[in-house]
Amino acid sequence: MAVHEYKCPCCSGALAFDSSVQKLKCPFCDTEFEVEAVKAYDEDLKNEGTDNLDWDTDAGTQWTVDEATDLRSYICQSCGGEIVGDEYTAATDCPFCGNHAIIMQQFSGALKPDYVIPFKLDKEAAKAEYVKHLKGKFLLPKVFKDENHIDEIKGIYVPFWLFDSNADADIRFRATRTRAWSDSDYNYVETSYFSVYRAGYIGFDHVPVDGSTRMADDLMESVEPYNFSDAVEFQTAYLSGYFADKYDVSAEQSIGRANERIKTSTEDAFRDTVKGYATVTPEYSSVRLHDGKTKYAFYPVWLLNTTYKDEKFTFAMNGQTGKFVGNLPTDKGKFWKVAALITAVAGAVIYAGMWIAQLM
């Protein structure tokens, strides 16, 4: 299979997209290029003919059927090394020369993304946010904080399905109002019940659903929201210097999650129009979607991995907004020591208070 990388017009080094200047930059000669200029230059280079570095060799053993199904090998166009990925690898690094490689086949035909939000924040920003993420966490193990080592940091373009839709809604709530008064003998509470009906419509744009099973859905939803105004038409040049996977969850498979989110927010939006009641409980809801459209986009995510006590911890940072998330381990020893301490102090204070109340 063919691998594509954008070469520097000055020194032929592999170009990488620099999020800070929003241009392609050569890491060897530091020359910056506009994405469009490099794309045009790349077309010219293609006309000169491309290298064919496929090798036909009898060395090695045959892959099993399962391995052959999952694995893909690509040839680095810089050094000729073999890059082994899987059927979803779309952009990666050559393990031999470190050059950035983009697997063009993953973007051919119907698989090509419609949009991409380019990285706005670089690896250093991800590291800084990670350090900030560890601060102020009382129950975080001290060793985890002090060692502060990160096994791996990767900038990844994650495939997302984006859902646009209009929603018509008919929703009925059961609502109550209460009124209280007293006389000399009794306290009275009057509860009035109402049937509250709301109908209308609402629109949603670019509701994202993670299209990769390799990315945890809760992790990907936690780094939201993304601002779609920064999205641009997809060009492979933006992938240079980052990793990327093509989707392995189809748009059809993602519809359920998109519907769930849209329905919840539609009900919430109409619930917010019901005012002046003590309680409001949904009784009936009908949400009908129409004019639904789906788009395929790559969104930027920095992934950081670290290991603590043989457990792997994964953190993610939104490559556009810098929102950083990731669950942290709990220092169980400290947890129970602090529990004992608070119990002892609070219990003693309460008991002493009872005695003081007797003495006062």
Next chain:
Amino acid sequence: MTKRIIAILFSVLLIVSVAVIPASAAGESVGYSYRFDDNANLLSDAEEQALNNTLYEVCAKCNCNIVFFTANDLYGATFTHTGTAQDYTQRYYETCCGVNTDGVVVGLVLSDEDGDRQVLVYGSGKCVKRLSDEESEDIRTDAINNHNPDSYGYYEFLNAIALGVKEAVPPHVKWYMLPFSFLIGFVIAMIILRILKSQLKSVKMERGAVNYVRPGSMNVTAARDTYLYSTVSRTARPKESSSSGGSSHSSGGGSYSGGGSKF
């Protein structure tokens, strides 16, 4: 960390000791007095002396004023009162010891406003908290049932009340309040730690898609609020009662706990 926690635990024990030991050791009646006025002449001189000895011990143990009196009826008082045995007893105490001073007054009135025999036990000042209405009732009930003056004489009756006061009024916290206090402490600890632990969790699924609502796209085309029905629930208001536990109440002067029993 461990050393620090041990140090704090020792401090806690010290706090408890400081609060509890002086309270337990309170046996001296500095500035407090006791008296017994047998206005109805129910006790012999020897009985009176014996009861005074008991009251001395009660005063020292309870660290408060102790006033016992007997009266044939509510007339001929040197102080003003509203004509009830309760008010008579409370004004009697205030005449002897002042308003809201720390003390217990026990009155035995042979003929109250209704012509009935009545015994009254009230706490004043800090004794309002120490002598609950229930404890006062227990003392009176025990004396009436087990040391009834018709069977045992008035000395035995009043002495039983004095011993009941000696048992109930010193500063005390029921034993089960100690584990109960630490149980509450544990609940507080879990609430605090739950908040601290939540800081470590930042990964969760989004609830909806509120960030992706198209601006200005929402339109409510129909809105109806229809009244269905009403229900009215009624709960009795708590009444102030002389037999309710732990409350303090006043009938014109200071605040008192306790009550009276006719027998």
